[in-house]
Amino acid sequence: MLWLVLGVARAGWVDPDSPRSARTTVSLVDRVEVPLVFSDEFEVEGREFDDGFDPRWTAIHKNDYTNAALHYYHQEYVRTSNGFLNVTTDAVETEFESLQLSKRRKGKIKAKTLKKEFRSGMVQTWNKFCFSGGILEVRVKLPGRHDVGGLWPATWLMGNLARSTYVASSDYMWPWSYDRCDRANQIRQEISACKPSPHYGLDANRGRGAPEIDLLEVMPGSGWLPWGLKKPYVSTSLQVAPGKTNPRPSNGDRPHPGQWYEGLRFGKNSSINVFFYGLKLDHHDETSYVADAISGNTPIRETHFTDFHTFRLEWEPRGYINWYVDDFFLYGIDDESLGECTGAHVPDEPSYLLINTAMSSTWGFPFPCPPGCDCKCHDCVNPKCKCAMPPGFCETLPAHFLVDYVRVYQRPQHKLGCSTDTHPTKRFIQGHSDRYSDPDVRASRKRPLRDVEVGGGPCRVDSDCGGGGGGGGSACRRRRCDCKEGATGPTCRAAAAHDDVIYDDLDDIHVFDDLRRFYAPPAMDRLCLAFLLLILAIVVAHVARTKHQRGLYDY
Numbered sequence: 001m002l003w004l005v006l007g008v009a010r011a012g013w014v015d016p017d018s019p020r021s022a023r024t025t026v027s028l029v030d031r032v033e034v035p036l037v038f039s040d041e042f043e044v045e046g047r048e049f050d051d052g053f054d055p056r057w058t059a060i061h062k063n064d065y066t067n068a069a070l071h072y073y074h075q076e077y078v079r080t081s082n083g084f085l086n087v088t089t090d091a092v093e094t095e096f097e098s099l100q101l102s103k104r105r106k107g108k109i110k111a112k113t114l115k116k117e118f119r120s121g122m123v124q125t126w127n128k129f130c131f132s133g134g135i136l137e138v139r140v141k142l143p144g145r146h147d148v149g150g151l152w153p154a155t156w157l158m159g160n161l162a163r164s165t166y167v168a169s170s171d172y173m174w175p176w177s178y179d180r181c182d183r184a185n186q187i188r189q190e191i192s193a194c195k196p197s198p199h200y201g202l203d204a205n206r207g208r209g210a211p212e213i214d215l216l217e218v219m220p221g222s223g224w225l226p227w228g229l230k231k232p233y234v235s236t237s238l239q240v241a242p243g244k245t246n247p248r249p250s251n252g253d254r255p256h257p258g259q260w261y262e263g264l265r266f267g268k269n270s271s272i273n274v275f276f277y278g279l280k281l282d283h284h285d286e287t288s289y290v291a292d293a294i295s296g297n298t299p300i301r302e303t304h305f306t307d308f309h310t311f312r313l314e315w316e317p318r319g320y321i322n323w324y325v326d327d328f329f330l331y332g333i334d335d336e337s338l339g340e341c342t343g344a345h346v347p348d349e350p351s352y353l354l355i356n357t358a359m360s361s362t363w364g365f366p367f368p369c370p371p372g373c374d375c376k377c378h379d380c381v382n383p384k385c386k387c388a389m390p391p392g393f394c395e396t397l398p399a400h401f402l403v404d405y406v407r408v409y410q411r412p413q414h415k416l417g418c419s420t421d422t423h424p425t426k427r428f429i430q431g432h433s434d435r436y437s438d439p440d441v442r443a444s445r446k447r448p449l450r451d452v453e454v455g456g457g458p459c460r461v462d463s464d465c466g467g468g469g470g471g472g473g474s475a476c477r478r479r480r481c482d483c484k485e486g487a488t489g490p491t492c493r494a495a496a497a498h499d500d501v502i503y504d505d506l507d508d509i510h511v512f513d514d515l516r517r518f519y520a521p522p523a524m525d526r527l528c529l530a531f532l533l534l535i536l537a538i539v540v541a542h543v544a545r546t547k548h549q550r551g552l553y554d555y
Ligand SMILES: *[C@@H]1O[C@H](CO)[C@@H](O)[C@H](O)[C@H]1NC(C)=O
Pocket: 081, 082, 084, 086, 088, 400, 402
């Protein structure tokens, strides 16, 4: 376990392809130099992100039934190419089996075949890479056309206790950022500060949750919206609970004094997002709660769809969040604004990264429904559905959301890890693994994440294993990839990665699972093994000698 102690440099998640110039950044808040702690440059060609393929990202391969989604997330729609992460959206039909509770026979589950007319991609670092505070910067080219609506590209963060698109894990968990005990909210917040013994290694009387920080959500399209906002625009948001109780502003109206958070900071071209203040998670009883979206909008231009631009946020837990495009300040939120309004906090949860392009009838689609259209179908093939689609949308497909890099920088007080000493998540997730698994997968095959395979993928020549260049050195032996040190995934295309500090105790019921899942650099693995063998040898020698001596005296 030596590397746990020595691993103070926090280099375990840095992509070896990151250029020297990216190894630190200068904070746009206070000009302090901050070191790089995570990066992915996507330089290796043909990386795949299927479950068990990559130490950083997992491509979602399931139906999305959140936010009136029109797409199926398909793992083959996320790849690396030409030095980019390439998230494709296309009008391709997917038929899939959905397991549902039978209405006629109580308690029975039946499989129903459902269809989606669009495919898209989403990658998450859920339960692999998380950070609590720091600077997140991505360099991206947005998909589709700037003046045609219909796509919803996004890059965002969510607390590790909820897995996005796995609704059973987010209910009562998303987007709580609240550490007070009040009896009205106790039944609405899964892990409430009112709980004296929450189990699963969680601290007594500490409120937990899975708040959301949106680095970018883009609304392409044309024309002006009320309040002088022109499409296309980017939304930058913090989503937290508890929400502001009445009075609340209504969507489309500017808030009156006392209706909304005070002291929000807007850049020169930004304005409050009056189109979305949040939503009610309605459980038809007193456990219903409101999630607030504290959000700003900023117009962007055609160049954001034809060229690369940097989007950045600087996040200080229980402090502030500031958003920037190309180093230009957009929007900022301070902890006091939240505290004074609802008692919520700027998040301090270990949070994971998400990159995706969604499609939803509620994002950039004709609204209200045009006269004479029934708006019941959204399909590029069926002419009857055309009236419900944004004009010109189908012609923009397939569309590609390209990410040049993702980089995270942290100050000394910030933590890496999805389960930290102050904010453990590991045992809660282990104890509720059903909630984090696809409900449409049969129980026997269900599990949240597979272990990452190190080699073993099919190959013909060495270059099939890592594609040469940055990932080269791995070999094809008897038609199976054999990864060089520092490379992982079935075809050795990913740079190995790990947390430098592991906070969870090893007195765990699943200790052997965890040891297998924990990725140590192979050299360390071998060192450890050699050490264990040495101890074993000493013990065996000792036992043999004792036996021998006893043997002498027995006779
Ligand atoms: C993105 O992927 C598609 C195929 O999935 C490909 O046609 C396109 O060239 C890729 N874009 C870039 C910039 O690599």
